[in-house]
Amino acid sequence: APVSFDWRQHGVVTPVKNQGMCGSCWAFSTTGNVEGQWAIKHKQLYSLSEQELVDCDATDDGCNGGLPENAYEAISKLGGLELEDDYPYDGEDEQCHFNRSLAKVTVNGSVELPANEVAMAKWLTKNGPISIGINANALQFYVGGVSHPLKFLCNPESLDHGMLIVGYGVHTTKYLHRKQPFWIVKNSWGEDWGEQGYYRVYRGDGTCGVDQMATSAIVP
Numbered sequence: 001a002p003v004s005f006d007w008r009q010h011g012v013v014t015p016v017k018n019q020g021m022c023g024s025c026w027a028f029s030t031t032g033n034v035e036g037q038w039a040i041k042h043k044q045l046y047s048l049s050e051q052e053l054v055d056c057d058a059t060d061d062g063c064n065g066g067l068p069e070n071a072y073e074a075i076s077k078l079g080g081l082e083l084e085d086d087y088p089y090d091g092e093d094e095q096c097h098f099n100r101s102l103a104k105v106t107v108n109g110s111v112e113l114p115a116n117e118v119a120m121a122k123w124l125t126k127n128g129p130i131s132i133g134i135n136a137n138a139l140q141f142y143v144g145g146v147s148h149p150l151k152f153l154c155n156p157e158s159l160d161h162g163m164l165i166v167g168y169g170v171h172t173t174k175y176l177h178r179k180q181p182f183w184i185v186k187n188s189w190g191e192d193w194g195e196q197g198y199y200r201v202y203r204g205d206g207t208c209g210v211d212q213m214a215t216s217a218i219v220p
């Protein structure tokens, strides 16, 4: 795999979105992955509806949490995913008003990646952005740079936030010239958070459980 890679340079990542006061991070992680898979396969980048998942995915809990793997399954069962514009985001649990004739994409399966960051980087360059679960402890105070919290401050076993890895790179520290491999992770807390809405986290030692629940949808 190359030293660095960034899917944002390949037109398969939509602008950073904002989930507002709703625990729907899992839906944004899901749509981000499906947007990427669809764009890579069909050369068409659609911004997809998180609200449809919040309202209609009965295997998850809307604003009270969910899992991308459940959501991939729900998209297939529902019959597809509508565009953001056709089923806009309101940031609260609503009555499902899914309109199958408006569904632009669908999913026919998913994969779980091995908990191995070298394999994840290889998979990413070949296949696209990866949905992940992560422990969000270090995000509350993140203002930029490569985040590398101590393990006891960011338990890799307790994942509580869904995000999307869109790329990776290596940062060389100013004085000691130490190399810090990192993941580029898309968040759903708006563009004012972190680095224009993105989070860079240390890559290579399972920081905050970044390798524990890496998945992707498969699209037809």
Ligand SMILES: CCC[C@@H](/C=C/S(=O)(=O)c1ccccc1)NC(=O)[C@H](Cc1ccccc1)NC(=O)N1CCC(N2CCOCC2)CC1
Binding pocket: 022, 023, 024, 025, 026, 059, 060, 061, 063, 064, 065, 066, 067, 068, 132, 133, 134, 136, 159, 160, 161, 162, 213
């Ligand atoms: C209350 C839900 C919070 C929400 C994210 C909200 S958030 O606003 O982004 C945030 C996160 C951290 C700090 C502050 C704010 N978190 C989730 O949805 C996380 C995301 C996640 C966790 C682990 C792996 C991948 C993705 N998931 C979860 O919270 N859950 C997983 C699904 C579970 N359901 C129980 C009933 O049966 C169906 C499954 C409910 C709990």
